[in-house]
Amino acid sequence: MIHDPNKVYIFDTTLRDGEQVPGCQLDTNQKIVIAKSLEQLGVDVIEAGFPISSPGDFQSVVELSKVIKNTTICALTRAIKGDIDVAVDSLKHAKYPRIHTGIGSSDMHIKYKFNSTREKILERAVDAVKYAKQFVEDIEFYAEDAGRADNEFLAQMIEAVITAGATVVNIPDTNGYCMPEQYGSKILYLKENVKNIDQAIISVHCHNDLGLATANSMAGVLNGARQIECTINGIGERAGNTALEEVAMILKTHSLGLHTAINSKQLTEISGMVSRMMHMPVQPNKAIIGKNAFAHSSGIHQDGFLKHRENYEIINPEDVGLNSADIILTARSGRHALKHHLERLDYDIDKINIDDIYERFLVLADEKKDISDDDLLFLMSNGETESYK
């Protein structure tokens, strides 16, 4: 298959890595609703579950495979034949099926998780890919804990699994350990040292334990990765995964010559849907989709924003599906912001004694912290009603 070298594929794992978080569990119908929205959003791959893990997960992959026809449906397995058999079965209705199989790659995992050796792990990795390849063409291999793996061994493993038939190679920073420079160099090392690397797409899968998941994913992309594994709202194990909305908007905002198929105008809606269904509130200051992400509250910023929005706005809120930026009225707001809201409420600013109303506004804002439209109407009804247009 010929790939556009400038396209960054978006692999969404909200329904697998995200859904395994305690309290986030969904039933099959809810998964179908989210999967249809992900398909509409334009993700390239939906990781639908880990079929061997439970009958519910198996059934969800079956049902999603029946209804999603424009997006690849992926099922996770360990490097175990039994897992792969069940995953193949769960994907039988998928138009574009993918098996995501893999094994640990760091010495820590090899010794303390598998009680094994590099040689035996390499053999298991190759066998799993060869086995899965008999049933499904599109095979993604994950080298778990690659963030802490020795680069030379990792390169050996990646070369061997590509020879065995892997079409995508996932380099997970499973524990969110790396710093961007380290992770970026790891991807570059693989680009430069794996002989057959051009026969596969390099995928980044970063966890957020040090708050670096998005930065690491971008470092990977800048060094040659062309698939990002991520979740809506960054939900996932512990501190979560790379947030889909963040990488999508970074790639849209910066002129890197790269693009995704994400329809960013749907980001706010899908974020709210996932948050409600998975009982995972979004922090107000979360980038892109937090309640305050486009809210200007300090007087200096509000004034600058009202003079020219790009003074304080790097993303047009409409690009993520919001109507407009928010100018929040607080005791730190200036006259400019107050006038802006009064005009919005149809008051004729030229007929208002703004100094007087601003003084009374500050007293109220000190008391209430946040001033609503009702508060403004109340302030204006005290002697200024005739200025209402």
Ligand code: KIV
């Ligand atoms: O974090 C991780 O390593 C994973 C793999 C199973 C891909 O989620």
Ligand code: ZN
């Ligand atoms: Zn993960």
